[in-house]
Amino acid sequence: MEAATLRNMETLALSREPKVYGRHVYGNLYECDANILRDEEKLREIVIEAAKIGNMTLLDVKSWKIGEGVSVVAIVLESHITIHTWPEYRFATVDVYSCGKHTDPDNAFNYIVKALGARRIERGVTSRNLE
Numbered sequence: 001m002e003a004a005t006l007r008n009m010e011t012l013a014l015s016r017e018p019k020v021y022g023r024h025v026y027g028n029l030y031e032c033d034a035n036i037l038r039d040e041e042k043l044r045e046i047v048i049e050a051a052k053i054g055n056m057t058l059l060d061v062k063s064w065k066i067g068e069g070v071s072v073v074a075i076v077l078e079s080h081i082t083i084h085t086w087p088e089y090r091f092a093t094v095d096v097y098s099c100g101k102h103t104d105p106d107n108a109f110n111y112i113v114k115a116l117g118a119r120r121i122e123r124g125v126t127s128r129n130l131e
Contacts, residue, residue, distance in 0.1 A: 022079070022128030024097040025109040030090065031119035037087035040070045046115045047074040047081050054108030056081070056098060078103050083112065092116055099128075 036042055040063050051058040057077035064071055068088055074081040078100035085092045094112050096105040106125075113121055 018129035018131050021101050022097065022099045023103075023105050024095070024126040024128055025105045025123070026095045026097075026126075027093070027109065027113075027121050027123040029092040029094060029113060029116055029118035029121050031117075032085075032090050032092050033117035034087040034090050036116055037085035037090065037092055038068050038070065040065060040072075043070050043072045043083055043085070046112060047072050047083060049115070050074075050081055050096070050108040050111050051076055053111045054081075054096065054098065054105055055103045056100065056108065081108060081112075083116075092118070097128075 036046075044061055044063050047061060048058060051074055058074060059077055060075045062073050062075075069085045070083070071085070072083045076098070079097040080095070081097075082095045083092055094109060094116075096109045096112070098105045098108075109123070
């Protein structure tokens with residue numbers, strides 16, 4: 001292939017870079033470890049580690065008990081990570097959203113799935129890009 005053609009292809013590829021980049025990984029986790037789902041401190045630790053694994057900049061973590069369940073919200077510079085639990089059903093929902101190209105929300109999500117001991121998951125991924 002000619003050098004000029006290669007340069008044109010590279011320019012075209014670069015021009016397709018989104019102006020705004022975002023990746024949202026979310027899911028429903030079933031048959032989780034109920035003891036972990038009701039352990040607020042353990043869930044906070046899981047979210048903090050998920051932010052590290054996802055190469056995200058952790059700014060703050062808030063959590064609260066709701067009945068047996070727990071909600072944890074991690075604010076990361078690039079967006080957020082959340083876990084909401086229902087231990088009585090061994091069920092949790094997880095969202096990992098990042099606007100940073102340097103981050104890996106998939107790895108963060110997968111870590112949470114393993115840490116909660118989920119035996120079955122429904123996973124979704126949405127790109128939130130402005131071309």
